[in-house]
Amino acid sequence: MIGYVILSQSGQPINYYIQLMQRIRLLKDKIISKLMLLFTILSVSLVFIIGIGLYYKSIPVLQNSTWGHLLTSSVWKPLKGLFGFYPYIMGTLWVTGIAIIIALPLCVLTSLYIVEYAHSRVRRILMPFVNLLSGIPPVIFGVWGVLFIIPLIQDHIAPHFVEFSTGYSVLAGGIVLAVMIFPLIVSILNEVLRTMPQELKDASLALGATKWETIKKVILRKALPGIIAATVLAISRAFGETIAVLMVCGNNAVVPHSVFDAGYPLPALIANNYGDMMSIPLYDSALMFAALLLFIIILLFNIISRIILSRLERKMAA
Amino acid sequence: MRRRNLEELFFKFLMVLATLIVGGSFFLIVGTIFYKGAPYMTFDMLTKTPGGGFYIGKEGGILNAIIGSMYVAGGATILGLIISIPVAIYLNMYMDGKKFLSNTLRMVFDVLFGIPSIVYGAFGFLIMVYFGLRASLLGGIIAVTLLVIPILVRTLDEVIRTVPLELRDAALSLGSTRWETAKVVLRAIRPGIITAILISFGRAIGDVAAVLFTAGFSDNIPTSLHEPAATLPLAIFFQLGSPIEEVQGRGYASALILTIVVLIITILSELLVKKFYKHKS
Numbered sequence: 192m193i194g195y196v197i198l199s200q201s202g203q204p205i206n207y208y209i210q211l212m213q214r215i216r217l218l219k220d221k222i223i224s225k226l227m228l229l230f231t232i233l234s235v236s237l238v239f240i241i242g243i244g245l246y247y248k249s250i251p252v253l254q255n256s257t258w259g260h261l262l263t264s265s266v267w268k269p270l271k272g273l274f275g276f277y278p279y280i281m282g283t284l285w286v287t288g289i290a291i292i293i294a295l296p297l298c299v300l301t302s303l304y305i306v307e308y309a310h311s312r313v314r315r316i317l318m319p320f321v322n323l324l325s326g327i328p329p330v331i332f333g334v335w336g337v338l339f340i341i342p343l344i345q346d347h348i349a350p351h352f353v354e355f356s357t358g359y360s361v362l363a364g365g366i367v368l369a370v371m372i373f374p375l376i377v378s379i380l381n382e383v384l385r386t387m388p389q390e391l392k393d394a395s396l397a398l399g400a401t402k403w404e405t406i407k408k409v410i411l412r413k414a415l416p417g418i419i420a421a422t423v424l425a426i427s428r429a430f431g432e433t434i435a436v437l438m439v440c441g442n443n444a445v446v447p448h449s450v451f452d453a454g455y456p457l458p459a460l461i462a463n464n465y466g467d468m469m470s471i472p473l474y475d476s477a478l479m480f481a482a483l484l485l486f487i488i489i490l491l492f493n494i495i496s497r498i499i500l501s502r503l504e505r506k507m508a509a
Numbered sequence: 510m511r512r513r514n515l516e517e518l519f520f521k522f523l524m525v526l527a528t529l530i531v532g533g534s535f536f537l538i539v540g541t542i543f544y545k546g547a548p549y550m551t552f553d554m555l556t557k558t559p560g561g562g563f564y565i566g567k568e569g570g571i572l573n574a575i576i577g578s579m580y581v582a583g584g585a586t587i588l589g590l591i592i593s594i595p596v597a598i599y600l601n602m603y604m605d606g607k608k609f610l611s612n613t614l615r616m617v618f619d620v621l622f623g624i625p626s627i628v629y630g631a632f633g634f635l636i637m638v639y640f641g642l643r644a645s646l647l648g649g650i651i652a653v654t655l656l657v658i659p660i661l662v663r664t665l666d667e668v669i670r671t672v673p674l675e676l677r678d679a680a681l682s683l684g685s686t687r688w689e690t691a692k693v694v695l696r697a698i699r700p701g702i703i704t705a706i707l708i709s710f711g712r713a714i715g716d717v718a719a720v721l722f723t724a725g726f727s728d729n730i731p732t733s734l735h736e737p738a739a740t741l742p743l744a745i746f747f748q749l750g751s752p753i754e755e756v757q758g759r760g761y762a763s764a765l766i767l768t769i770v771v772l773i774i775t776i777l778s779e780l781l782v783k784k785f786y787k788h789k790s
Contacts, residue, residue, distance in 0.1 A: 220686035227599035230592055234658050235617050241624070241632045248635060300520075300527035308524060317532050319779060324535040326775035327768065328715025330742040334749065334764045335538045338545055370534045377531060403517040424623070431625020433718040434746060458627045458718070465634070465722050482631035486624065493623040497616050 238490070245486055248479035255473060261480065267444055269467075274477040276484070281446045282361065282454030286436055287429040289365025289450060294372050295422060302380035303406055318381075325374030333438035336367040341439060344451070353451050359441035362450040367435050372425040379424065379500070383417030384410070386507040420499035427492035431485055433458035457481050539768060546765030549758035554766065559728050571763050574744035576730045580646055581720060581740055582713035585653035586661075586706055592654075593661035594702075598691045600662075601669045602677070615666065621659035627718035629656045634722040647734040649724025656719050657709040664708055668701030668785075669694060700785045707778035711771050717742040741767050 252261070255272060264275025305314045345358030387410055395405040411418070441453025442463065461478050468475040554570035604611040633652025642648050672694050680690040695702070717740075725737030726747065741763060748760030 216686050216689070220688045223595075223688045224599070224603050227595040227603060230595045231599045231614065234592060234596055234621075234662065235614055237655065237658070238617060238621060238624075241628065244632055244635050245628075297527045297530055300524045301531045304521075304524035304528045308521065309528075313528070317528065320532055320535045322779060323772060323775050324538075326711055326715075326771055327535075327538060328717075328742055328771055330715065330717050330745050331538065331542060331764055331768055331771075334745060334761070335541050337749065338761075339537070339541045370538070373531050373534060401513050401517045403520050404513070406520075427623055428625075431627060433625065433627040434742070438746070438749070458625065461627055461631060462718060462721055479631060479635070482628050486628050489624060489628075490620060493620045494616075497619050501612070501616065 242483075242486060242490075245479050245483040249476055249483050252473050252476040252480050265446065269471050269474045269477070272473050274473070274480075276457070276481065278444045278446050279455055279457045279460050279481070280484075282440070282444075283430060283456040283458075285361040285447045285450075285454050286364040286368060286440065286456050287426055289362060290368035290372060290429045291422060291426060293365060293369035294376060294425065295418075297369075298373060298376035298380060298421075299411075299418065302377055302384055303410075306381060306384040307402065307406060307410070314381075318378075321374045321377050324370075325378075329371070329432060329435040330438075332367050332371050333435040336363055336435060336439035340366050349451050353449070356451045357441070357453075359439060359453055360451045361440060361447045361454040363439040363441075364436045364454065364456070365450070367439055368429045368432055371432060371435060372428055375428055376421045376425050379421040380414075380418065383414050383421070383503065386503075387413060416499050417503055420496040420503070423492050423496040423499075427489040427496070430492070431458055431489055433462050437462055457485055461485075539772070542761070542764050542768050546761040546763075546768075549762035550765060551762070554759065554762050558730065571739075571741070571744050571759065571766070573728055573730050574739040574741045574763070575766070577646070577724070577727075577738035578714050578741040580731065580738060581649045581653055581724060582710050584646075584650040585657055585713045586709045588650065588654040589657040589661045589709055590702075590706065593658055593665055593705075594695070596662050597665035597669055598694070600666055602687055602691055602694070615663070618659045618662045618666075622663060625718065626656055626716050627721075629653075630719040630722045633719060637723060643735070644723060644725030644737050645735045646724060646731045646738040648722075649720045649738060649740065650734075652719040652723040653713045653716065656716060657713050660712055661705050661709050664705040665698075665702065668698045668705065671701070671785075672697050700781055704778045704781045704785065707774050707781070711774040711778070714774075715742055715767065715771055717746060741770075 252274060256264075256274065261274060261276055262280065263277055264273070265277045266273045266275045267278070305317060340363045341358035343358075344360060344363055345356060348362075349356035349358065349360075391409055391413065392405055395409045396402070400408070436456055437459035440456060440459060442455045442459055443453035444455045444460075445452070447454045461481050464474070464478060468478050551570070555575065556572060557570040558573045559569040559571065600611050600614060629652055633648060633655060636651060637643070637648045676697060677690055677694060680693045681687075685693070720740050720743060724740055724743075726739050726743060727737040728739070729736075731738040745760050745763045745767065748756050748763060751757055751760070
């Protein structure tokens with residue numbers, strides 16, 4: 192401050208001072224902007240780094256076998272270096288499939304109800320609970336599955352269909368997963384349905400269609416891309432869910448033949464065996480290959496659904 | 510005509526039923542956890558570390574896991590913020606006229622958000638092996654940081670986008686540099702930053718798969734970054750697998766504690782969001 196006063200008594204130096212300050216400010220801006228760019232590039236490249244890292248670690252098991260063999264073989268003998276992922280892939284598919292079959296109709300109906308039929312009060316009451324549900328940690332879903340779903344299946348559902356079931360089954364995994372993906376599907380469908388143009392509904396209603404007919408023949412058709420995107424996103428979410436599924440699925444490495452059979456999804460395989468993987472050759476590589484598999488599938492599904500959703504958004508904005 | 514109306518009625522009934530199931534599932538879960546966990550809730554749960562091992566010991570509580578989880582989630586959120594705030598600012602304020610690029614980057618973060626925590630855990634494990642680290646608090650924090658970065662970036666990004674353009678224009682037209690303008694914007698979104706912190710913390714504290722490989726487990730409270738640390742969700746998982754009834758009960762009580770913590774965090778962040786947007790409009 193003193194420097195400033197002294198300088199400013201003669202006209203010339205204050206100019207230098209201001210120029211200097213300006214240069215410092217611009218330099219600061221430039222440096223910070225480069226730093227931010229660096230952070231941005233680093234965090235975005237995480238996608239590639241993860242992919243490359245996992246692939247690099249999978250090379251040993253891939254050299255020992257082929258993609259086709261790894262994906263279609265059912266023989267899992269780590270000590271002999273034989274890794275067949277088929278039962279695990281099937282376990283994942285069963286659990287995910289059951290979850291989607293349960294969750295999708297429920298969520299579509301719910302979203303239709305709160306957007307098209309119910310008073311806006313219903314939405315204002317329901318949505319906070321849906322958000323709370325999405326905040327509940329996976330392990331709590333797992334505990335709930337063990338305490339509620341397993342006994343339910345064991346005592347009340349399975350006896351009607353099969354002779355004996357412990358309850359630990361792909362059905363239990365599917366139900367728990369379905370509840371876990373409720374919030375995701377409902378919130379996306381809500382957004383999609385709310386952007387449906389009113390004129391479209393009016394036109395259909397004016398032609399004498401009932402509200403349900405309008406929904407069935409106009410809204411659902413128009414909202415189909417959004418529903419597909421939500422489903423794809425939900426599938427990718429369900430694919431990677433680990434702990435909740437692991438706790439209720441039974442973790443038996445055979446291909447399930449009914450919903451009451453135990454299954455062993457890929458994420459559970461990774462989570463359950465990390466302890467031994469360093470002591471057996473190729474085992475860590477095989478588990479990293481499982482992670483790579485999950486990564487690739489989920490990456491693709493995510494990209495597809497995000498592209499559909501952003502297209503929809505742009506179309507609605509236009 | 511009657512058939513059409515019946516159909517209408519039938520589907521309306523189905524919709525109400527579906528809404529009840531979706532909304533009711535939350536109460537069913539929280540209710541089950543409360544019902545099972547409450548009888549085992551004691552003061553010792555919160556204030557003592559497990560006596561005689563977490564798997565077989567019948568004494569003590571889970572203080573080690575509570576503190577461990579706080580360390581992991583807190584450390585990851587702080588590290589994540591340091592990385593995410595610059596990224597969110599860069600996306601919004603330094604990429605004018607590069608709309609396609611910035612939107613593509615946003616999509617990359619959405620995709621990163623969708624990658625499951627088990628993959629982050631496996632990748633965190635790779636990093637640790639590469640650097641010769643053992644399962645430790647530090648390893649857990651690194652893996653969970655990777656997990657929360659996309660959450661933080663996207664939340665902060667949404668929040669910055671709610672700042673009126675006039676505010677930025679005013680600062681810029683007064684001769685501020687972009688960084689000085691960014692500081693003005695950051696001040697305007699303080700409640701939003703807190704929301705982002707809460708969301709990230711809530712996600713970090715509940716995650717198992719990322720810490721499973723990386724943080725390890727221990728009956729003691731970690732005193733340095735290189736010691737293994739217990740985390741709450743992992744403690745629940747292990748206790749539930751124990752053959753001893755008391756330990757299982759402690760697992761239920763631990764689940765109750767985690768549920769309450771996460772619910773409080775989620776409710777706080779919801780309230781903040783509401784207040785923030787009310788303030789805006």
